[in-house]
Amino acid sequence: MSKQESKEILTVKKLTKTFGGLVAVDSVDLSINEASITGLIGPNGSGKSTLFNLISGVTTPDAGNIRFENEEIDSLPSDMRFKKGLARGFQDPRLFFGMNVFENMLVPPINQKGENPLFAIMKNLWRQQEIDLGGKAKSVMEELRMISVALNSAEEISAGQMKLLQLGQLLMNSPKLVLLDEPTAGVAPSLTEEIFEIIKQMRDQRQITFFIIEHKLQVLFKYVDFVYVMHRGRIFAGGTPEEVVANPELREIYL
Amino acid sequence: MSVSELVSGYGKLAILQSVSFDVLEREIVCVIGPNGSGKSTILKTVFGLTNIFGGSILFDGKNITGISPESLASMGISYAPQRENVFPNLNVIENLEIGAVTIGNDKLRKLEISRVFEHFPQLQALGKKKAGTLSGGERQMLAIGRALILQPRLLLLDEPTASLAPHLVADVLQRIRKIRETGVAVLIVEQNAREVLEISDRGVVIASGKKVFEGTPKEISDDADTIKLFLGAS
Numbered sequence: 001m002s003k004q005e006s007k008e009i010l011t012v013k014k015l016t017k018t019f020g021g022l023v024a025v026d027s028v029d030l031s032i033n034e035a036s037i038t039g040l041i042g043p044n045g046s047g048k049s050t051l052f053n054l055i056s057g058v059t060t061p062d063a064g065n066i067r068f069e070n071e072e073i074d075s076l077p078s079d080m081r082f083k084k085g086l087a088r089g090f091q092d093p094r095l096f097f098g099m100n101v102f103e104n105m106l107v108p109p110i111n112q113k114g115e116n117p118l119f120a121i122m123k124n125l126w127r128q129q130e131i132d133l134g135g136k137a138k139s140v141m142e143e144l145r146m147i148s149v150a151l152n153s154a155e156e157i158s159a160g161q162m163k164l165l166q167l168g169q170l171l172m173n174s175p176k177l178v179l180l181d182e183p184t185a186g187v188a189p190s191l192t193e194e195i196f197e198i199i200k201q202m203r204d205q206r207q208i209t210f211f212i213i214e215h216k217l218q219v220l221f222k223y224v225d226f227v228y229v230m231h232r233g234r235i236f237a238g239g240t241p242e243e244v245v246a247n248p249e250l251r252e253i254y255l
Numbered sequence: 256m257s258v259s260e261l262v263s264g265y266g267k268l269a270i271l272q273s274v275s276f277d278v279l280e281r282e283i284v285c286v287i288g289p290n291g292s293g294k295s296t297i298l299k300t301v302f303g304l305t306n307i308f309g310g311s312i313l314f315d316g317k318n319i320t321g322i323s324p325e326s327l328a329s330m331g332i333s334y335a336p337q338r339e340n341v342f343p344n345l346n347v348i349e350n351l352e353i354g355a356v357t358i359g360n361d362k363l364r365k366l367e368i369s370r371v372f373e374h375f376p377q378l379q380a381l382g383k384k385k386a387g388t389l390s391g392g393e394r395q396m397l398a399i400g401r402a403l404i405l406q407p408r409l410l411l412l413d414e415p416t417a418s419l420a421p422h423l424v425a426d427v428l429q430r431i432r433k434i435r436e437t438g439v440a441v442l443i444v445e446q447n448a449r450e451v452l453e454i455s456d457r458g459v460v461i462a463s464g465k466k467v468f469e470g471t472p473k474e475i476s477d478d479a480d481t482i483k484l485f486l487g488a489s
Contacts, residue, residue, distance in 0.1 A: 188485050
């Protein structure tokens with residue numbers, strides 16, 4: 001795994017998590033370079049989502065450690081990790097079902113002035129920020145083809161659109177590292193490619209790092225710099241898409 | 256099954272705008288289209304889960320428009336939803352038993368469950384694991400497995416290959432083909448369009464609640480509008 005040249009934004013060492021007798025994540029070592037797009041692939045049940053849960057702080061590891069921007073974050077709860085710039089999407093989107101799509105888009109941005117009870121009564125302090133966020137939400141929804149359902153309640157949209165809304169929410173902030181768990185499952189083929197284009201743009205223009213679980217390898221491999229393969233809780237292989245595809249063992253377990 | 260001029264939706268909102276198509280015996284028909292076009296609504300409407308404002312659904316010559324899901328299940332229609340399709344606090348076997356709850360005889364129930372394991376051997380190995388701890392793909396197989404328990408004659412599947420690893424996508428689709436060979440007709444909604452077209456006899460393309468194209472897999476993948484609307488280049 002030759003990735004020494006550029007700066008690492010995330011480093012995971014000996015990370016382990018067991019559920020009862022099952023070792024879901026087994027002594028995993030990996031690192032993610034800043035402003036890279038890294039893929040995580042592997043058979044169903046190999047521990048990919050659990051690894052994301054550990055990195056994002058949704059689940060506590062049994063052993064090992066996680067460094068984000070050279071700082072140990074093991075003891076931080078997930079909301080603190082989010083504030084530090086580590087954002088994460090779920091395979092099954094967690095939305096605010098009592099709100100409409102547009103409102104859902106406006107919740108995630110951090111440091112909203114109007115959230116401060118003292119400022120809340122002084123409209124002039126936060127008015128411009130709200131307008132800016134609204135405008136940003138609109139342009140993200142346009143890119144994700146969600147404008148026609150902007151005023152629908154979040155539970156009245158299709159499962160694929162829920163997935164897109166969650167991605168939109170993540171794009172509303174300017175995170176440093178985004179973990180995406182199958183961002184295009186349930187998304188139309190023509191839109192799948194566009195979503196990866198958006199991801200690439202955000203990396204190129206805003207230096208955001210992406211770590212992505214995805215089964216649509218034809219699309220994924222076009223966009224990633226590096227791929228890790230998980231199998232039975234372990235990192236089974238890592239390399240460029242070309243190196244990974246050439247690995248005969250991978251064919252056996254996954255392709 | 257024959258669906259004609261179906262208008263349906265949720266609350267007062269109509270999603271489907273006069274959709275008609277047939278599913279013949281032992282046929283695999285896929286429904287494809289952009290996000291939010293109404294594909295899942297078609298399955299939910301057939302299974303009695305939406306408000307129907309117009310049109311009719313015939314199954315085996317009988318009018319089943321507006322019949323409750325439990326009656327449809329006993330008539331031989333099974334449905335595997337896209338989301339929240341397993342009971343997370345029950346283990347795999349219990350989930351299958353729930354699907355078999357209308358089978359009074361214990362032995363028969365066990366037999367049906369073992370038949371599901373023949374279709375999905377992976378599930379047998381997971382038997383005592385809670386469904387909530389299964390991976391996305393394993394849950395998907397469990398949901399299809401449960402839909403098979405009552406030996407349906409028409410199987411409604413909502414994105415059965417979403418979040419499956421590549422080798423499993425082909426695998427699950429081949430199993431669906433095998434399930435068809437046992438005499439089951441399948442109506443399947445998919446985003447993995449190119450893959451599902453390979454096992455389908457016919458496909459229906461939906462956009463904004465309307466049928467915009469219907470044809471053989473080849474006709475669909477050659478149709479310029481469908482490519483532009485949904486499939487994309489490549």
